[in-house]
Amino acid sequence: MKGIFKFKRKLLAVIKEYIPGEEADVLRGILLGDKSLIEKNLNDKFIKTGTIHILVVSGLNVGLIASIFILIFNVLRLPRYITYPFASLLVAVYAVLTGLNPPVARAAIVTISVLIGILLSRKVDILNCLGLSGIIILLKNPQALFGPSFQLSFCTILSIIILSPKIERLFGSNKTNRFLFYIKQSVAVSLAAWLGIIPIIAYNFNIISPVCIFANIPVVFIVFVITAAGMAFLAAGLFMPFIAGILGNSIEFLTYILIKTVVLFSKIPFGFFWVHRWSALEIVSFYVVLTIFGISLYKKEFR
Numbered sequence: 001m002k003g004i005f006k007f008k009r010k011l012l013a014v015i016k017e018y019i020p021g022e023e024a025d026v027l028r029g030i031l032l033g034d035k036s037l038i039e040k041n042l043n044d045k046f047i048k049t050g051t052i053h054i055l056v057v058s059g060l061n062v063g064l065i066a067s068i069f070i071l072i073f074n075v076l077r078l079p080r081y082i083t084y085p086f087a088s089l090l091v092a093v094y095a096v097l098t099g100l101n102p103p104v105a106r107a108a109i110v111t112i113s114v115l116i117g118i119l120l121s122r123k124v125d126i127l128n129c130l131g132l133s134g135i136i137i138l139l140k141n142p143q144a145l146f147g148p149s150f151q152l153s154f155c156t157i158l159s160i161i162i163l164s165p166k167i168e169r170l171f172g173s174n175k176t177n178r179f180l181f182y183i184k185q186s187v188a189v190s191l192a193a194w195l196g197i198i199p200i201i202a203y204n205f206n207i208i209s210p211v212c213i214f215a216n217i218p219v220v221f222i223v224f225v226i227t228a229a230g231m232a233f234l235a236a237g238l239f240m241p242f243i244a245g246i247l248g249n250s251i252e253f254l255t256y257i258l259i260k261t262v263v264l265f266s267k268i269p270f271g272f273f274w275v276h277r278w279s280a281l282e283i284v285s286f287y288v289v290l291t292i293f294g295i296s297l298y299k300k301e302f303r
Contacts, residue, residue, distance in 0.1 A: 050212020
């Protein structure tokens with residue numbers, strides 16, 4: 001553990017050396033889960049646009065890390081029985097490196113479960129893997145169940161898995177235009193995720209942000225690019241400083257674009273509004289209505 005955290009301090013030093021200002025503060029959150037230096041004003045804009053999740057290492061980062069390692073191992077022509085266990089170990093190290101908060105713990109356990117399932121030639125059920133991650137997290141800390149981080153993480157993924165395919169079908173299934181298909185798919189995922197967490201956000205943060213449905217489409221795409229390039233940048237910062245400077249300039253620009261995008265969406269009229277702290281009755285009523293909505297989507301699918 002000491003070695004892992006010593007390594008994290010080196011990575012934070014790389015970011016500080018090559019990237020200045022608030023771009024560095026945001027990048028620390030995206031890549032390493034450290035958002036302690038982000039100014040409150042900017043942090044509030046991420047909250048208002050429903051994009052605060054990108055500042056906490058989660059499934060996007062963990063999945064990308066696993067994919068990068070597996071790709072490298074495949075290029076090296078390593079056998080599956082070496083590739084998948086080693087990738088699982090590196091995912092676990094990254095989870096610890098970034099703080100092992102509930103979202104990253106959930107993502108790491110799900111990813112490792114999937115990799116082990118593939119290694120054993122077993123059919124992978126994502127809901128089973130998600131359930132396993134919940135059990136492991138709660139065995140370690142039962143109180144996590146009552147924390148917003150755990151609730152947001154699991155409700156978001158459940159809503160995406162269950163609702164987004166059905167919402168996407170409501171928009172039509174024409175795949176000839178790839179750009180429109182991407183937009184419809186992104187809106188469906190974003191809408192499903194937002195519907196699943198409205199009561200949790202209203203209860204914990206007294207805010208509802210409809211603008212997040214559209215803000216997350218460009219933001220998540222930019223963060224995906226930043227994460228992929230950021231991993232290469234951190235590696236270069238440790239071993240090839242002459243390349244790190246070039247990558248650092250590119251990532252600084254991408255992070256600047258990300259911040260400006262969030263600020264722009266935060267200024268949209270009626271993009272968010274403050275609400276009272278929802279009661280238990282309001283939360284239960286909302287999820288009952290959402291369940292009825294989900295059932296109606298399933299009925300439409302089988303007609």
